[in-house]
Amino acid sequence: MEILRSVCPRCGKPSAGLCNECRAAEVEWLKCEPRVESIYCPVCGSQRHGKTWTDTLVDHETLVHEIAYSALTLHPDLRGAEIAMTFKDPSPNRTFVDLTVTGTLYGVEVTGSCQVKIVWIKEQCDRCNRISGGYYEGIIQVRAVDRRPSDREMDQAARIAEETEDGLQEAGERLSFVSSIEEMKDGLDIVVGSQHIGHIVASTLCSTLGGKLSTHPKLVGEKDGKRLYRVTYLVRLPRFQIGDVVVVRGGYVEVRGTGHGRLQVYDLGDASAHFVSEDEVERFVGNVGDAQNALVTYHDGDVIGILDPKTQGPVECRAVPWLEVEDGGTIRVLRDDETERFVLVG
Incomplete structure (x- = not known):
């Protein structure tokens, strides 16, 4: 009886129970999802995860690697895992990724491979859908008392709007965008996608260029029982500007x-x-x-x-x-x- 307990019951090698080689052989330590769908916006390249859109700041190769890694599942007992990856794009909406994984499982060196097919699905994102549909929630009108705003003032106003948009987008406010900046006969019109960015830009213009701010909301409808407004932010610059x-x-x-x-x-x-x-x-x-x-x-x-x-x-x-x-x-x-x-x- 003592002799039987000192050998592996599967291969007969000396072992106190199942040997490491047999334990490693019977464990499914590498799994790959054979097919992964990635929904992206063909206009801006942002990715959809569930119902949420996020901007993608990486190139195609890095994105492929990230998606392939997410499709890979390794056994928690695997140690020192190293992953080699190659991919090819046979068509614009298909990418095949070959993965080779090496590591140590229960002291035994193991190697495994699998393939992931990434299916790229085009879908217009929430932001681009609003922009292409002409959606907006506010207009910032830059005007001046008894004069037309100078080119310098209008250039500065446009720069403030763009910098504010960049900051809000980086903070995750995808729908706080500037859809257009148009020079008018008596000043500048800045059309924005949310009232939040409209208020920030208008307030910044007043503090930077001087002048007064007045708001004029207009009811345009209802959605889910809530009233929808569009706001005109009138920034009235003073008759004279600094300098x-x-x-x-x-x-x-x-x-x-x-x-x-x-x-x-x-x-x-x-x-x-x-x-x-x-x-x-x-x-x-x-x-x-x-x-x-x-x-x-x-x-x-x-x-x-x-x-x-x-x-x-x-x-x-x-x-x-x-x-x-x-x-x-x-x-x-x-x-x-x-x-x-x-x-x-x-």
């Missing part, structure tokens, strides 16, 4: 802040800072963002010689105490078309 150079009491000042009909200005003559009423502005000259670099040819007392940035002809300007000037250096100037003078702005 504008205007004439007040015959002198040039730069707008540094706006609000409630008053302007915080910087005097480009004597470098003083004070407040003025918008009604005191005599005329608009330009914005410091449009200033040009001019070469300084000489500096003699309160006279500065420069080269006209446009014609390269010599021009004399009155020096200002707040601006340091070096011969051969450059200064930034704005052209006052009405007086044909240059305003030194930096």
Whole structure:
């Protein structure tokens, strides 16, 4: 009896019970799902998992590997598993993946292989379906008081909308998208897919560019017993924007802040800072963002010689105490078309 207990009952090798080789042989340690379906959006490439769509940030090869790994099941007692994988795409909607797995099971080296067929199924995702169907929940209208928003303001507004969209998409808010940005006769219209992104973009525009925000919701229907609204976000930019150079009491000042009909200005003559009423502005000259670099040819007392940035002809300007000037250096100037003078702005 003692001799029978010391051998493997299956192969007869010396063993206290079933030997490791026989244990490994009778265990199904490698399983593969022969067929896996992957539903993806042909427009943006996002993947559907159950009822949820997620953006895919990996290339085709990495995605194939991830799907094939998910179809693979290994025995929990397998140690040191190494997986080799090759695949081929015989057609746009089929991928065949060959997997070879090696490892150690109960101290015995094992090798196994299997094949997974990935079936690619095209389906338009929730976001692309809304975009292609013209769905939207809000329009951000960028306008200005007594003027048209400048190109700089509209470029900045479009950039804020796009950056906000990128941030929300990365955070998983797939339906917070910008469907269109269109330049209108009196400003810019930004059409958005959710009220959340609409509120964020409109609020950011006001805090960045100044101005006031008003919202105008409109009932467009009901779904599942809930009322559906589309909201117009009106961003009304101030009459003057930060960086504008205007004439007040015959002198040039730069707008540094706006609000409630008053302007915080910087005097480009004597470098003083004070407040003025918008009604005191005599005329608009330009914005410091449009200033040009001019070469300084000489500096003699309160006279500065420069080269006209446009014609390269010599021009004399009155020096200002707040601006340091070096011969051969450059200064930034704005052209006052009405007086044909240059305003030194930096």
